[in-house]
Amino acid sequence: MSGPILDLPTPVLDALTPTSRRLVADRRGSTVWEVESPQGHYAVKLGRPVEATAEWDAQPWTALAPAREGAVLHHLGRRDVVYGEWEHGTWNVQPWRSGPDLYRLWEPRRRREAPVEPHVSVAPGCVEALAEVHARGWAHGDVQPAHFIVGPDHVHLIDLALARGGDVPEVYDFPYRGCLVHYEAPEISRSVLATGRAEPTPEADVYALGASLLISATGWRAVEYPDDAPRSVQREAVADGRRRPVKAPGRLGELIDAMLSHDPKDRPTLQEAAEVLN
Structure with a gap:
């Protein structure tokens, strides 16, 4: 249960004076709104802590995530982002990115209703978007298909x-304790299993990009484990390298296979990936 849906904080309402708003995501500890206002088109993220239940531990960090993201985006030169605090946690406001995410874009391809090449042509944009983060000295740490928004001119x-x-x-800071396990590199899963936390790296981001491209193109996760397996079991499978064969077509398949190498040193750099795709 995510709890009752809370309205936008007063400072956000006062600043944006919305003409329309739509709840687009309601997950444990966070909600995301699409907001239209006289000032523009925005995504508003609200964070709140997650209380402990019989199924999961308490997650206080979710309350801090929107402000932490705002601080990261400022480091990356994004002055079009603002963030602050509210009674339940923190919030941020940033420009809305229009377009399908990578997984949704490739859905016709997974059903074999579309040719390969138009979709492969999007992959260089994903590489470029991640490379922009790395070029500024940051590792993303949460690369997954839903986080690549394919706009008309830019990913x-x-x-x-x-x-x-x-x-x-x-x-606003908190330790990194891994991400969605489908996209965790083996070294990240091993560290989380051993210590409860890990350190994102560019090499782990490359693995996550490969896993994102694979599941978007084929519908299959990179690593095999039961759908309902606990996260610890999922991470053990990833750490042990129980990979499925890569069945994506052509040069994209070859690149994904290299990106999913168990040893970080064997994964291509993003520059090498771009050269393969272009």
């Missing part, structure tokens, strides 16, 4: 609350 990489690479205000 946007969103959701940087877990990124590492520079200082953020201590009051």
